[in-house]
Amino acid sequence: MGKGVIQSVLDFLFPPSCPVCRAYVEQLGDWCPACMKEAQQPHAILLPALSQRFIGAVWALGIYRGGLRSLIHALKYRKKRSALPCIASFLQASSFVLPEGVDVAVPVPLHEARYRQRGFNQVELIFGEWLSAHGITMEQALVRTRKTEPLYKMARQERRKSLQGAFSLASGADVRGKHILLLDDILTTGATLSGCAAVLCQAGAARVDALVFASDHR
Ligand SMILES: [Zn+2]
Numbered sequence: 001m002g003k004g005v006i007q008s009v010l011d012f013l014f015p016p017s018c019p020v021c022r023a024y025v026e027q028l029g030d031w032c033p034a035c036m037k038e039a040q041q042p043h044a045i046l047l048p049a050l051s052q053r054f055i056g057a058v059w060a061l062g063i064y065r066g067g068l069r070s071l072i073h074a075l076k077y078r079k080k081r082s083a084l085p086c087i088a089s090f091l092q093a094s095s096f097v098l099p100e101g102v103d104v105a106v107p108v109p110l111h112e113a114r115y116r117q118r119g120f121n122q123v124e125l126i127f128g129e130w131l132s133a134h135g136i137t138m139e140q141a142l143v144r145t146r147k148t149e150p151l152y153k154m155a156r157q158e159r160r161k162s163l164q165g166a167f168s169l170a171s172g173a174d175v176r177g178k179h180i181l182l183l184d185d186i187l188t189t190g191a192t193l194s195g196c197a198a199v200l201c202q203a204g205a206a207r208v209d210a211l212v213f214a215s216d217h218r
Contacts (some may be wrong), residue, residue, distance in 0.1 A: 018066035019086040029085025031067070031093075039067050042096040043218045047190040054197035055182075055209050061094050061216030064186050067189050068214040072185055076122045084125060087213075093131040098134055099209055103132050103178040104140045108196055109167070115159040126213055136181065141173035142196055167196050169203045178202035187215040 008054060016028040020035035032038070045058040052058075062068045070085055074080040107123035111208070128138055146166045182196055187210075195209040 019071055019083070029089045029158070031086065031089060035067055036090070036093055039063075039090060040094060042094060043215075043217075045100055045187065045190075045215055046171050052190075053183045053194070053200040054208060056075060056209045058080070058187070058190070058210045059097060060171065060217070061091070061096055062214045064214040064216040065210065067198075069126075072122070075125065076185065079118065081125070087126055088129065091127075096211075098131075098136065098211075099181065101179050102181045102209070104141070104175075105136050105181040105183055106141045106175075106200065107138060107194070108182065108184040108192055109140060109142045109170075109199060111144040111145045113147055114144075123183050123185050126185060127211075138183075139173065142167050142179075142199060143170045167199045167214065170200055173203075175200050177206050179207045180205050180209070182210040182214045183206055184210070184218055185214070187217065189214040 015024050015192045016026070016030060017023060018025050018030070018032040020039070021032060023032040025032055039062050041062050042058075043060055046052075046061055047055065047058055064072075067086075068090070071090075074083040074089070099180050100212045105127065107121055107127070109115075110118065110121050124138060126161075132137060144166055144167050180200055182193060184193060184199070187193065193212075197210065200208050
């Protein structure tokens with residue numbers, strides 16, 4: 001396929017490069033094969049028993065370090081949507097098989113104030129297109145009712161406390177009898193996922209599994 005003249009000039013001035021090692025690649029969003037291979041580490045995660053009460057399975061597509069970490073940081077904290085093509089090609093290359101029978105995917109919500117400040121929920125931007133290509137729709141079935149301090153500042157116990165009652169069902173959402181795939185960008189302690197899953201189960205969800213883009217669990 002031929003590229004447009006403008007694209008060719010842009011490629012000459014700013015050649016597309018691997019998001020990790022900066023080697024030149026053919027197209028915007030591509031990774032070099034070596035870095036892509038290293039980043040692809042889909043794995044299941046065992047949460048502590050308390051967190052797992054409401055969650056079936058938890059999976060991560062990669063490890064929260066290196067390329068995945070910098071892509072998430074660029075998108076989330078520097079609002080760089082230019083990270084999205086690299087995220088999209090990472091998802092496309094993933095060997096992860098989505099669980100069967102999922103009725104709807106639900107992103108972990110941001111508090112309204114944080115959403116307004118950032119302008120988007122990064123979880124929706126990361127997973128939206130990929131899931132819809134797999135026939136799974138996303139629904140904002142949860143809202144974050146309390147603004148929590150950044151969790152990385154807190155100890156594990158404090159995190160759990162801070163997240164209690166932080167989420168509730170969005171008005172009009174109906175999750176009764178549904179198999180839900182809960183989505184988040186990163187997983188650290190699992191407190192966020194378990195807080196969300198508890199609300200969904202208490203609202204009648206039949207099953208909640210969770211998928212995160214990257215996890216710091218091995
Ligand atoms: Zn590379």
